[in-house]
Amino acid sequence: MSDKDIARTEIGDLGEFGLIDRIKSGITLVNKSSVCGIGDDAAVVPFSSEKYLLLTTDMLVEGVHFTKKMSAKAIGHKAIAASISDVAAMGGIAKYAVISLGVPASCSKQFISALYQGIKKTAKDFHVNVVGGDTVRCHKVIINVALTGEVKKNEVVYRNGARRGDQIFVTGPLGRSLSSGWHLRFVPRITYAKHLVTKYHPTSMIDVSDGLVADLGHILNESRVGAIIEESLIPCRSGARLKNALYDGEDFELLFTLSSSQARKYQDQRNKQFKYYRIGEIVGHRGNLQMKTAKGVLKKINAKGYIHF
């Protein structure tokens, strides 16, 4: 794309993925001390001889991610839980949060108070310390949560490690997160992540925020592989159709891959405290995502998940 095109084109034409790709491609890391750059669920940087530090940031905007009609406490929960989910997707645990709040002058203190109660409650539940913040005037309510986490070097899981023959799993049913209200009360899968990284060493992991197809697409692109998922295996939330499970997003379940031997180890295990749903298998064709229908027919799946723009 020429500079002239860039000047003429509006972001609305490209969608968020285009914009993020553009921003990513423009980034030059200043030195090589960072282990992993922009683009995974959280950034991974040096910390100690045994651990990496994780950094993530998530912005929620009134009218885009929530409305004032929703419970302010639930919005607060969602704001910090989304960041905790990012840390879980790297195999880590969450530690410290700093929170920026944009507030219209007309906003009631009752709303802000309830919002903050929601943040505090979830922070406490997941042993996160809220240690700082910024509060500014804004046209709409904006909540930005920046979170640090820690992960053992031998337990960190990226998006780019899926290999041919790996089995694909999710931690729970998908679809209709927005209409069912799940997006306001979801539980970040930090204990699932801990169980996974200590017992089964996932080869890749991501949280399902943009939708199963889009987020599996991220794993396939980063890992340079393809996948076949099976229609009959996709777990759908109550009331959700297959289409919802594939594209809706904001489920905040973990989507991960296990080597075939680790997958067998999990499936052979009798006492299942944590239930994972196998949904398909990694194949060798880069970026190629296919669905095996109930009748055994293979169909190519379009990569159109939840697009923010």
Next chain:
Amino acid sequence: MSDKDIARTEIGDLGEFGLIDRIKSGITLVNKSSVCGIGDDAAVVPFSSEKYLLLTTDMLVEGVHFTKKMSAKAIGHKAIAASISDVAAMGGIAKYAVISLGVPASCSKQFISALYQGIKKTAKDFHVNVVGGDTVRCHKVIINVALTGEVKKNEVVYRNGARRGDQIFVTGPLGRSLSSGWHLRFVPRITYAKHLVTKYHPTSMIDVSDGLVADLGHILNESRVGAIIEESLIPCRSGARLKNALYDGEDFELLFTLSSSQARKYQDQRNKQFKYYRIGEIVGHRGNLQMKTAKGVLKKINAKGYIHF
């Protein structure tokens, strides 16, 4: 204030300080492993045996902190430089940044591109790695920079260490930052901070973002002391009056206190690579800020700095 009052009152009535105080008072840190809570320029948390980790977050809002008529590159500079200034005010150096961007669908990619160039240039100049981000749709352009830094345990400077007899200094002239455009091109005083913490051990430090009177007020409140500043000693930016220097804000100079012996050591030093302006002295009366006029008269100063709301 009763719950009923809280429900009736709008944030606009209280000003940002009231809102921040309300938010601060509602925070309970989940465990005691954090060294310093909300309220200083950056949060200070455990890192290694020799160092603390610093965390800070700053949100800039279109129409409040900048307009689209300003240079996008300069806005990008301001966004990350404000966070670097927070880390400098703790005596630390900046390390990693994660950046959330709220963008209207109608925003040109040229604007975003220039904004990002400004962020990248300043990040590079100050050895900061931009390692992650979030991009969301928004009604206005919103930029949130969350930054980590590091500080040696024996060099960290809080707001609460000023003692009676300490001398008060600033690193540069104050006032008219907005009208002169300084707020878009200021240099975060990270090298000044390094010089100060290694040579003179400041007893307290803050960056001047809300205005000299407001920010000195923060030091006085946290340190439980008072101060007398001298009209003839306040350095004013070209074109700025005393009133501007006292209340305008967004100067991003460091305001700090040195013990009388360290102040003498600095003033006796001949080869002054770094010029600091002495503006007054800490006295014993808590929270009490007075001005000595050119005629030697003492006047009480009202604590009305730059109020965001």
